[in-house]
Amino acid sequence: MAVEKLRCKECGTEYPLEALYVCERCFGPLEAVYDHSGHGDPEELRRRIQAGRADLWRYADFLPLEGPPPGPGNRTFPLAGLPVGYTPLVRAERLGEQLGLRNVYVKNDTANPTHSFKDRVVAIASARARELGFKALACASTGNLGNAVAAQAAAIGLPSYVFIPADLEEQKVIATGIYGTNLVEVRGTYDDVNRLCTEVSAEHDDWAFVNINMRPYYAEGSKTVAFEIAEQLDWTLPDRLIIPIASGSLFTKIARGFEEWRELGLVEGAPPVLNGAQASGCAPVANAYAAGLDFCQPVKPDTIAKSLAIGNPADGPYVLDLARRSGGSVEAVSDDEIREGIVLLAQTTGIFTETAGGVSTAVLAKLARSGEIDPDERVVLVITGDGLKTLDAVRESIARRAIEPTVDAFEASFAFGAVA
Ligand SMILES: *Cc1c(COP(=O)(O)O)cnc(C)c1O
Ligand SMILES: [Zn+2]
Numbered sequence: 048m049a050v051e052k053l054r055c056k057e058c059g060t061e062y063p064l065e066a067l068y069v070c071e072r073c074f075g076p077l078e079a080v081y082d083h084s085g086h087g088d089p090e091e092l093r094r095r096i097q098a099g100r101a102d103l104w105r106y107a108d109f110l111p112l113e114g115p116p117p118g119p120g121n122r123t124f125p126l127a128g129l130p131v132g133y134t135p136l137v138r139a140e141r142l143g144e145q146l147g148l149r150n151v152y153v154k155n156d157t158a159n160p161t162h163s164f165k166d167r168v169v170a171i172a173s174a175r176a177r178e179l180g181f182k183a184l185a186c187a188s189t190g191n192l193g194n195a196v197a198a199q200a201a202a203i204g205l206p207s208y209v210f211i212p213a214d215l216e217e218q219k220v221i222a223t224g225i226y227g228t229n230l231v232e233v234r235g236t237y238d239d240v241n242r243l244c245t246e247v248s249a250e251h252d253d254w255a256f257v258n259i260n261m262r263p264y265y266a267e268g269s270k271t272v273a274f275e276i277a278e279q280l281d282w283t284l285p286d287r288l289i290i291p292i293a294s295g296s297l298f299t300k301i302a303r304g305f306e307e308w309r310e311l312g313l314v315e316g317a318p319p320v321l322n323g324a325q326a327s328g329c330a331p332v333a334n335a336y337a338a339g340l341d342f343c344q345p346v347k348p349d350t351i352a353k354s355l356a357i358g359n360p361a362d363g364p365y366v367l368d369l370a371r372r373s374g375g376s377v378e379a380v381s382d383d384e385i386r387e388g389i390v391l392l393a394q395t396t397g398i399f400t401e402t403a404g405g406v407s408t409a410v411l412a413k414l415a416r417s418g419e420i421d422p423d424e425r426v427v428l429v430i431t432g433d434g435l436k437t438l439d440a441v442r443e444s445i446a447r448r449a450i451e452p453t454v455d456a457f458e459a460s461f462a463f464g465a466v467a
Contacts, residue, residue, distance in 0.1 A: 049085070050111040053077040053263050056365075064113065066179055066260040076361065077263045079111040081307075089312040093282060096274075103132030103167055103271040109307060110171055110271075111264045117174050117203070124177050128202045129160040131170040132271050136279035139428070142395040146415035150425040152285070154276055155398055161198045161222070162433035163191035163354075163401075164297065168268035169199045169257055175264040176255030183207060183254045187244040189237050189293060189354045190219035191432055196257055197228035208254065210240050210247075215353060218436045236348060238358050258294075269297045273304025276427055277314050284309075286424040287320040289411045291403045291431055292332050292377065293355045295362030298323055301429070302369045319427075321370050323377035324410035326350035326385060326402075332363045333379035341367055351382045351440045352402040354432060380409035388412065389434060390444050399434030407431075 053062040057075030068077055086092050086108065099105030104116040118127030135155045143151035159166040169192070173184055184200045185208040186192050193209035200207035209223055213232040224230050233240045241259075248256045257265050277284060284305060290298045302321060308314045325333045328350025331343040343363035348356035360366070370377050380388070385402055388409035393399050400408070411428050414420050434441070450456040 049081040049083055049108050050113065051080050051082045054080045064111070066176075066181075066255065068260055068262045079263050079267055081109065083108075083307075083311055086311065092311065092313060096278070101133050102130040103170060103268070103275075105133070106271050106274045109267075109274065109304075111267050112171075112174055113178055117177065124174070124203075126203050128170065128173065128199050129166065131159055131166040132275065134158040134275065136276060136427070137396065137398070139396045142392065142428075145391065145395055146412055147422055148415055148420060148424070148426060149422050151411075152276075152280075152425065152427045153392075153396055153398060154272060154427055154429045156272065156429070156431050157398065157400060157404075157433035161191070161194040162436065163194065164269070164272065164429075164431040165191040165195040166199070167271055168192075168265045168296075169195040171268035172255065172257035172261040172265035173199050173203065173205075176257070176261055177203070177205075179255070181205075181253055181255035183251075185244070185248070185251075185254045185256045186210065186258050187237070187241040187256070188223075188258075189356055190215050190223075190436070191354050192258060193223040193228070193230075194219060194436075197223045197226035197230075200228065201226040210244050212237050212240055212353075216437050216439060218438060222436070236358060237356055238345070266296045266300055269300035270304030270307065272297070272429065273301045274308065277305065277308055280425070282314055284314050284316050285319050285427045287322065287375070287420065288427045288429060289322045289324055289407045289414075290429045291352075291355055291407045292323045292325050292366060293357045293360065293403075295323075295332060295360045295366040297429075297431070299362050299365045299369060302373070318373060321373040321375040322410060322414060323366055323370050323375070324407045325377065325379045326352035326355055326406050327379040327381050328352070329356045329358060330379035331358060331360055332366050333377045335363065335367055336370065336377035343367075350385075350402075351437070352385055352406050353437075354401060354403045355406060378410045378413060380406060380413060384409040384413070386441055386444055389441055392428075392430070393434070398430060400430045401432035401434050401437040402440050403432050404430040404434075405440070 055070035117124035156164040329348035345359040385405035388405035
């Protein structure tokens, strides 16, 4: 396997491939580093990828495991866990028409086992945790990560501990508890939950906290979104992506995925423009972008986009840098715009997204309407979670009326107009 070591993103100090996540010298974040010299030419590498598994392990050469991926052929870990990734890239003609754009695509990551992109990061973190011999999976979650950890733990037979803010959407809480996880509901914000988990992880050193002590491995899972998009566009790069931001990890790793493939000659051309998407009720990165700052000032979240409600985003400064260098931006949209985004996406593509996807869709609409996007650009809207997880957000957005079971009542009801 090609992964070599961990390296500090700030000062470059190198570390072995262990459960480490902060640099001892400068407290910078650690990142996986690869040696791709043994791959052969791009054509050969493309063929190998195309012959691979129909899940994210087809990109194993770019993922931080030392042995083969879990599953058939892996004698140490024959249980593959849930098949993750390989989600559709859908051409969204009707959405594009509404916005005056000719080439809009939706990366539909609701089509994962627990209906969000978090299954990707958990697949990688849990596989690496097994390689390192951890006895339990754990996480600090804004909801979707908890779903993914609880389900993956059930599939591979490890105990799990999921820490969430106590005010999460009921759908997400039930869809996590059902897997038999130890659910810890904390009275506080996500940032409080995260701090608690950092303390708990120091006490329980045989637990893999997927987004804390496993973070360098976890984060690599998000690169597979970029790899899939490039492969689905027939080994080309899109012109622009709209990406929702919580901690900023997905955003930075999508950028890294494209960069890694450009460096190897797997894809050619200019790197895509990257637009980050946040809710104005929790927009530390968008605020910093608008103010021209290169760091984020923490905020206290207040938004219906709970999966994005991280007030102190770890990767904020990297997002700001990447967004600016790509010619993109980081935008914020209101809760009403988020609801309109959910409705717009549903009614033009048939894809029902949770609030985070409403944020991305609303940002796409805002940029398109302001003339920021050339009508011919190939734009990918990254939809990261399923609408069934956040029903409360759109309860008022549909018209409902019950009728008596007679044809007259039916006809009369339609005279009012069936569609709100
Ligand atoms: C976690 C999450 C994100 C963003 O995650 P990052 O922390 O920025 O990597 C986006 N959408 C959904 C639905 C999420 O659950
Ligand atoms: Zn360092």
